[in-house]
Amino acid sequence: MDLFSRSWTALRTTVADIPDEDFEQPSGCGGWLVRDLVCHLLIGAQDVLITLVTPADAEPTVDAVTYWQLVEPPTGEDPLDALIPRLAAAYGEPRWLRHHFDDVGSAAGRAAELADPARRVSTRDQVLTVADYLSAYVVEWTLHHLDLIAHLPAAAQPPAETLASARASLERIAGSSFPASFSDKDALLIGTGRRTPTDAEKAALGDLAAKLPLVLG
Template sequence: MDLFSRSWTALLEAVAAVPDADFEQPSGCAGWLVRDLVCHLVIDAQDVLITLVTPAGTEPTVDAAGYWKLVEPPTGEDPLDALVPRLAAAYGEPELLKFHLDDVGSAAGRAAGLADPAARVGTRGEVLTVGDYLSAYVLECTLHHLDLIAHLPAAAEPPAETLAAARAALETIAGSPFPFSFSDRDALLVGTGRRSPTDEERTALGELAARLPLVLG
């Protein structure tokens, strides 16, 4: 729960600090500008709010790692992926997009802080505890924080502890640790295909290299 709060708060603060002109810069999500990514974060915040008020009366079907599924790389044909850039452009001024994320995002953060970690909620056809759901979202927050700052060298990095937690989550999903020579940031970027490994890194990855990237959905 604390790690979710740290990662989510850091992400919202990083977005708030992005100069308006940089909303037209590319993000770490292929094909999306920073403004498109921020619009996606509004949808993420809505998802958090919806999930936290969707109680489930059955036993959990997944834990934090099981929440994520390995999927095929996006083709650009998904209707929601196509909708996000159009929706982001409709905001016009970055200030309006920032305001909406701060409004909905802050509400999601407060709701998470008030939630019972042992309560069970339903989302994406699965049931899991609130604690596991928010733990799973640390990976989402941290990856998108890295996406946000991919081409913004002056922007704040994700907190070290959430980078470490996100790496541990990705290693659980992969069923294998990343080499110790990889920083947490590099493990996340290379592991999810946001950056191609160097020849040296590919050698260090060994058999794991053949299973990368891990595209999460």
């Protein structure tokens, strides 16, 4: 629960500090500008709010790790992926998108803090505890924080503890550990295909290299 708040607060703070002109910079998500990614994050915050008020009586079917499914890399043909840039552009000035993101994002953060960790909720036809759901989102927020600042060298990095947590989750998803020589950030970027490993890094990965990239959906 605490790591969710830290990762989400850090991400929201970074969005608030991005200069207007940098909303037109590319993000780490292929084909999306920074403004498009912020719009995607806004939808993610809405999903958190919806899930936290969707209680379930059934036994959990997934946990923080099995919540994630490995999928094929995006092709750009997903209708929602195509819709995001149009929605982001419709805001016009960055301040309106920033304001809406902060408004909904603040509400999602408060809802997470008030939620009972043991309560079961339903999302994507799955049932899991609030604690597991919010833990899963630490991976989402941390990866997208890296995407957000991919071409913004002056922007703040994700907190060290959330990078470490996201790496540990990705290793559990992969069923293998990344080399100890990899920083948490590099493990996440290389592990999810956001950065191509060098020859030395590929050699250090060993058999794990054949499993990459791990695309989460």
